[in-house]
Amino acid sequence: MSPDSRISAISILLLSLTAQAADIQVQPSPSGKPLAEAIAAAAAGDTLTLQPGIYNERVRVDKKLTLQGKPGAILDGSSSLKVEWSAAPDMPGVFIAKSDKRPEGLLVDEKFIAEIRFDRADEKGDWHWQTLLTKGTPLTSFKQVRALWMYHPKEKQIYVRFENDASPATLKMSAILSDKALIEIAAEGVIVEGLTFAAGVDDVRLTEGAKDCIVRRCKITSYEGGGMVITGGASNCTIEDCDITRGAFEEWRASEENRRENYEIWRIHKDVGKYDRVGIELNGAGTHNRILRNHFDRVFDGICLGDYRAESLDKELPSPDHGRGTEIAENVIENTRDSGMELGVGCVDVNVHHNTLRHTHGGLRFKVPRIGPVYIHHNRLIEGTPFNIWFSMDASPAEGYIYHNTIEGGADAALVYSSFNNKSRTFATPKWHVVNNLAIGVKDGFFDQRKGTPPRDFTDKNNINTTDASAAVDAGIDLSTYRNGKPLPGCEPGYFKSKAPDAGMDER
Numbered sequence: 001m002s003p004d005s006r007i008s009a010i011s012i013l014l015l016s017l018t019a020q021a022a023d024i025q026v027q028p029s030p031s032g033k034p035l036a037e038a039i040a041a042a043a044a045g046d047t048l049t050l051q052p053g054i055y056n057e058r059v060r061v062d063k064k065l066t067l068q069g070k071p072g073a074i075l076d077g078s079s080s081l082k083v084e085w086s087a088a089p090d091m092p093g094v095f096i097a098k099s100d101k102r103p104e105g106l107l108v109d110e111k112f113i114a115e116i117r118f119d120r121a122d123e124k125g126d127w128h129w130q131t132l133l134t135k136g137t138p139l140t141s142f143k144q145v146r147a148l149w150m151y152h153p154k155e156k157q158i159y160v161r162f163e164n165d166a167s168p169a170t171l172k173m174s175a176i177l178s179d180k181a182l183i184e185i186a187a188e189g190v191i192v193e194g195l196t197f198a199a200g201v202d203d204v205r206l207t208e209g210a211k212d213c214i215v216r217r218c219k220i221t222s223y224e225g226g227g228m229v230i231t232g233g234a235s236n237c238t239i240e241d242c243d244i245t246r247g248a249f250e251e252w253r254a255s256e257e258n259r260r261e262n263y264e265i266w267r268i269h270k271d272v273g274k275y276d277r278v279g280i281e282l283n284g285a286g287t288h289n290r291i292l293r294n295h296f297d298r299v300f301d302g303i304c305l306g307d308y309r310a311e312s313l314d315k316e317l318p319s320p321d322h323g324r325g326t327e328i329a330e331n332v333i334e335n336t337r338d339s340g341m342e343l344g345v346g347c348v349d350v351n352v353h354h355n356t357l358r359h360t361h362g363g364l365r366f367k368v369p370r371i372g373p374v375y376i377h378h379n380r381l382i383e384g385t386p387f388n389i390w391f392s393m394d395a396s397p398a399e400g401y402i403y404h405n406t407i408e409g410g411a412d413a414a415l416v417y418s419s420f421n422n423k424s425r426t427f428a429t430p431k432w433h434v435v436n437n438l439a440i441g442v443k444d445g446f447f448d449q450r451k452g453t454p455p456r457d458f459t460d461k462n463n464i465n466t467t468d469a470s471a472a473v474d475a476g477i478d479l480s481t482y483r484n485g486k487p488l489p490g491c492e493p494g495y496f497k498s499k500a501p502d503a504g505m506d507e508r
Contacts, residue, residue: 021046021047022047024038024042025049026038026050027053028051028054028073033057034057035055035075042063044065045065047068048065048067050068053072054076055073056079059184060184062209064187065187066193067192073196075182075195075198075203077176077178077182077198081106085167085168085169088133092134093134093162093165094133094160094161095159095167096158099158103175104224105201106149106160107222107249108162108171108172110221112224113148114249114250115148115149116132116268116273117274118151118152127267133148136148138264139264143163144251144252144261144262144265146250148268176199178201179225181202181204182197182200182204183204184205185204185234186209186232189211190213191216193214195218196220197221198221199222199224201224201226202223202227203227204228207232208234210232211235215238215239216242217240217242219243220242221245223247226279227278231283233285234285234289235288236286237290238289238292239291239292239294240290240291241294244279244280244295244299245297246300252265252335254335255383256410259386262337265337276338278300278301279301280294283306284307286321288325288326290327291331295331296332296334298337299333301339301342302339302341303328305323305343305350306342307345310345311393312368313394313395313425317370321346322346323346327350328351331355332355333355333356333357334359335358335360336359338361340365340384341357341363343364343367343374345370346370347370347372348371348373351375353378353379353490357379357382357388359384360387363411366390366391367392367393368396372399373399373483374399376402377489377491378505382408382409383408383411384407387411387416388413390418391416392418395427396432397430397431400432400433401433401482404437404479404504405505406504408439408440413444413445414437414439415448416449417449417450417453417456418450419450427452429456429458433482434458434463435482436503436504438464438466440467446463464504469504471503472504472508476503477501478500
């Protein structure tokens, strides 16, 4: 082949490769579905670049694509709330509007209003729906829970009440009318980067068919179910460097001073509302997913690996492979109304490390991990109220290791047994090892068992409870051969330089 022929062949090859990977520019439109249309027209391997603006769409990605958002590109699931408001009879400050269908969520000023579920709030007393709408929560009225709404299924009416008796007709209100995710990922190799998501039930959902997908540098500004959800066996997926907040029309910061008042926000959702709202949830997830370097602020729960169907040993574990090999690392989770992090199901080869939990209500919570091994290490928990690390619900038969963590202030104890689901057996954690942890200025010391739970039965070694961090120096034991002659993750040979490792997450 002549040199000119070779050059021509190379040029044809480059043109072919270019044709296989187009860069498609997507512009927002006040009408139509430009993103959905671009996804339908794109070929596997293409990049869709979303220009700044609002995309009022819900899309499904079922081919290998890259969705690249320019700054200001927002997928928004809200719709105008087109109803006629009137004052509710015999309920001062409450307004009603006819609606044939219950909205999935209501927002004011782009923030979600706390919902009361009619079927969960129909018992007489302070938490009856009529009492809540007219008076607010028992301790703080409408100071913390600043607004409430409810759909009455028999009357086909929406009820709403705002602080200061404000009329909804004068406010900027919107609604979610669909329970579909803003973006559903169901293919291999999908990348979503730089997008902002607002006002979905679930904003991002990775589901059956998702594998080797990446969601990075995205923002979740409001959601009513899950900020990001990994389910349907989705595996080898990564969520990294994202910012997530729930966007609630209520404010909180877990603190000792406001514990009872803040608890009313928890009760609205857990006792009479829609239960949890999780920043990143892995439920029915596949294997080897990674949750890395994300920031959570004012979410209900931060990161949850679990399944409500398996929160008691009396219930069958759906699959030991759900969540196998999950890594949760270097995330910052703060100001949660419930748990900073929850771990359950099989918890096989799960590695949770170098995370910071600050001002969380539920701390790092174990909800019946079954198998293990699960490794919890080099995390920092700061000012948790009332819990930092705690076992709850039921006994945990898993093999687990809690080591080289630092707990600072706040909670009643660094580690707590608190069970309410084990009436037929003794609460137990016999295969857990709690080693080389540091508690600094924690109110009630290192360990506490709540009513109905026995003393600790985990392996307890070289845990330091102190008010002086210098007590941690050389206070640990070497974990480089701790598990059957092999190192625990993060404790490979040479991980400390002095005569012994320091307790806590930091080598001094």
